[in-house]
Amino acid sequence: MPDEPFWTVFVWLPSPDARASPAFTNFISGSHYDVRSNIRPFWIVLGSRENMLKQSQWFEMDDLKRLTLAEAAWVPLCRRESVRNDVQYDHLGFEEEIIIAVAVAFPVNNRLEALKQDFTDISPRWGNRPWVEEGEFHRAGTFKSYESDLDGEYLVIQVLFDGLEKPVWHLHHDLIAGLRLLRKKDVWVCPEEDYIEVAKLDRKSDGSPSNLRIRPQYLRDYLCARSSGLLVATYQSRAQIVEHEPDFGWTEDYDRDEESSFRWVGYIREIHEGGTPFGRKIAVIHSARTSVDPGDDVPILPHITEDTFETSTSESYYPGRKLFRVTGEIWRNHWIPPGEVSPLLREDPVESGIEFIVGSSGEKKAGSALEEHRGWLWFKPAIVHEMLSRTSGVLQWDTADTGSLGSSSIYSVHFGINELGLLNVMAKDIALLPELHKRLWIAHNILPDGGISKELHMSQNLAKPANTTAPEDNLHSALEHLRGVSAHFLESPMLTQHTVEAAILKNANRFLGVSLSGLCELAKELNKLTVEQLDLKLLKKLAPSKDKKLGSIKRLEHYVLSLGGDGHKITAPLVGINELRQGDPIYHPRISRNPCNSSALPTTEISSRWPKR
Numbered sequence: 001m002p003d004e005p006f007w008t009v010f011v012w013l014p015s016p017d018a019r020a021s022p023a024f025t026n027f028i029s030g031s032h033y034d035v036r037s038n039i040r041p042f043w044i045v046l047g048s049r050e051n052m053l054k055q056s057q058w059f060e061m062d063d064l065k066r067l068t069l070a071e072a073a074w075v076p077l078c079r080r081e082s083v084r085n086d087v088q089y090d091h092l093g094f095e096e097e098i099i100i101a102v103a104v105a106f107p108v109n110n111r112l113e114a115l116k117q118d119f120t121d122i123s124p125r126w127g128n129r130p131w132v133e134e135g136e137f138h139r140a141g142t143f144k145s146y147e148s149d150l151d152g153e154y155l156v157i158q159v160l161f162d163g164l165e166k167p168v169w170h171l172h173h174d175l176i177a178g179l180r181l182l183r184k185k186d187v188w189v190c191p192e193e194d195y196i197e198v199a200k201l202d203r204k205s206d207g208s209p210s211n212l213r214i215r216p217q218y219l220r221d222y223l224c225a226r227s228s229g230l231l232v233a234t235y236q237s238r239a240q241i242v243e244h245e246p247d248f249g250w251t252e253d254y255d256r257d258e259e260s261s262f263r264w265v266g267y268i269r270e271i272h273e274g275g276t277p278f279g280r281k282i283a284v285i286h287s288a289r290t291s292v293d294p295g296d297d298v299p300i301l302p303h304i305t306e307d308t309f310e311t312s313t314s315e316s317y318y319p320g321r322k323l324f325r326v327t328g329e330i331w332r333n334h335w336i337p338p339g340e341v342s343p344l345l346r347e348d349p350v351e352s353g354i355e356f357i358v359g360s361s362g363e364k365k366a367g368s369a370l371e372e373h374r375g376w377l378w379f380k381p382a383i384v385h386e387m388l389s390r391t392s393g394v395l396q397w398d399t400a401d402t403g404s405l406g407s408s409s410i411y412s413v414h415f416g417i418n419e420l421g422l423l424n425v426m427a428k429d430i431a432l433l434p435e436l437h438k439r440l441w442i443a444h445n446i447l448p449d450g451g452i453s454k455e456l457h458m459s460q461n462l463a464k465p466a467n468t469t470a471p472e473d474n475l476h477s478a479l480e481h482l483r484g485v486s487a488h489f490l491e492s493p494m495l496t497q498h499t500v501e502a503a504i505l506k507n508a509n510r511f512l513g514v515s516l517s518g519l520c521e522l523a524k525e526l527n528k529l530t531v532e533q534l535d536l537k538l539l540k541k542l543a544p545s546k547d548k549k550l551g552s553i554k555r556l557e558h559y560v561l562s563l564g565g566d567g568h569k570i571t572a573p574l575v576g577i578n579e580l581r582q583g584d585p586i587y588h589p590r591i592s593r594n595p596c597n598s599s600a601l602p603t604t605e606i607s608s609r610w611p612k613r
Helices: 016-020 022-028 056-060 062-066 108-115 173-178 216-225 367-372 382-388 427-431 435-442 454-460 471-490 501-507 516-529 536-542 552-562 567-580
Strands: 007-013 040-047 075-084 095-107 131-133 136-138 142-144 151-154 156-159 168-171 182-184 187-190 196-203 209-214 228-242 254-257 262-272 281-289 309-317 322-336 376-379 394-397 402-406 413-417 423-426
Touching: 056 228, 056 262, 056 322, 062 322, 075 156, 075 228, 095 108, 108 228, 108 322, 151 156, 168 173, 168 209, 173 216, 209 216, 216 228, 216 322, 367 427, 376 427, 382 394, 382 402, 382 435, 382 501, 402 454, 413 427, 413 454, 423 427, 471 501, 501 516, 516 567, 536 552, 552 567
Parallel strands: none
Antiparallel strands: 007 040, 075 095, 075 209, 095 151, 095 228, 131 136, 142 151, 156 168, 182 187, 187 196, 196 209, 228 322, 254 262, 262 322, 281 309, 376 423, 394 402, 402 413, 413 423
16 A cells, blocks of 8 residues: 555446546546446546646646636736645645736727736836835826836735735725725625626635726726726746656747737746755855954954954755656736726716517617607516615605605606506606616516506696505504604503614515515514514503413403403404414415405405506
């Protein structure tokens, strides 16, 4: 049994003869072998991890030569990462991959000159803090070429602390202010774009920054506004320490492609285990000063002409067995062009391609045609909870059946509810929304049905808004009124206040009850606001009973009876809510018998006419 750890692999092969096939040979050399039928087992031992040489393609990085950052999902603005295995540095089996990227914005007419820049010229060695040169102050993040008149700007400002603290990376303030980004920990979001993540900062295990990246859509908007492109200079290396010199057929030290602006270098170096060049001698020169007397009370160094030394020399060889360091390196410049328009920063008008149904025959309009349409659109009520699920979603009531709805207050629209429970919104109001918000609405746009909301008609056409109040608003007022009155007469409010009452009130609206399962969910929210907030300790004092298990609803009923009121009638809705909130109607015996029959519902005045979803 060998001293080094071996890997035993259980391989599935079509037949014993397959072990001599090219597919099996490729498998043991590192490529994948996938068999999907007629499989038979076979055991092989590949050997220790230290003997597993990477294929030449891994070092030659053909995948990186083909990579186009302009089409990537995220563009690195600043990146410094090192990925290595757990083998000691430059010992047999050691593997390491280093990835570095730096981004600088240049005017678009300087594209060709920018692509000629070397990585070492672009990469800031000591951060990119402000500096003064010949009396001229240069702002933080400024790039200045000393070989030409090329000037640019880093989009990430690196602040270094000489090893006293971990580096700090700042996203450029023009990007933050121009795109109206909000930082939440290590993520920059755009509140006006439904809090989409625009930029992210990844960190290493020790907390230091490793990769700050941005979505290209927002980057190109910013670049368009400043008439610039982005040069992303990248460097990547892959190295492995092996026991035997590989035969990769590398005849030259580099391969360059000017069109793609990259340079690749591959080399194999003989080393001693530990990293020192193989076969090199170590020359040691030892020099000791003898002209200082340690017995003096205040020793001083004599003048250089009076200084005396004792010197000796010796030679030795580096220790460690002979190994090979196989390395591939690639330098590449990527150019990210600006966008054609800048709707966010420069607020360029963009013709929308999102079509909404405007007529009963299915006619659709988009962009300026939708803005000029003199009519309303119809939406399913599910759009309400689509909006309220957003971070800044808003639902405000003006009358019983009209209000404002949107994924944020600044992008809310006036709506009305028609007789079928569908929402009506003016076509122009939807047309003026940003594209992202239109995409939220379009998912719930349907053919016209049930006419226009009566109260919306009164408001937008007759200029006589209805003198009604939404039950959602009445609920909030009633809770506050009950707290105030009970606190005045009973010296303690009958209802406590939930810590997240505002969030519960936001979700407790009629649109949640567009289906029976939704109605049960609405009952849960109402139960939190009413039954769960009843002060049982106070009710025990107001309605004492020998039955210690008597709940808050029953005690409230007894208390109302003691005051001469109809306790059963007053608490019946609370009983119904409590029954409904117990879960899905599939598991509710009273409801599941006939969910469309109002008589099967608990003791509440609920209509079984469900609006269209």
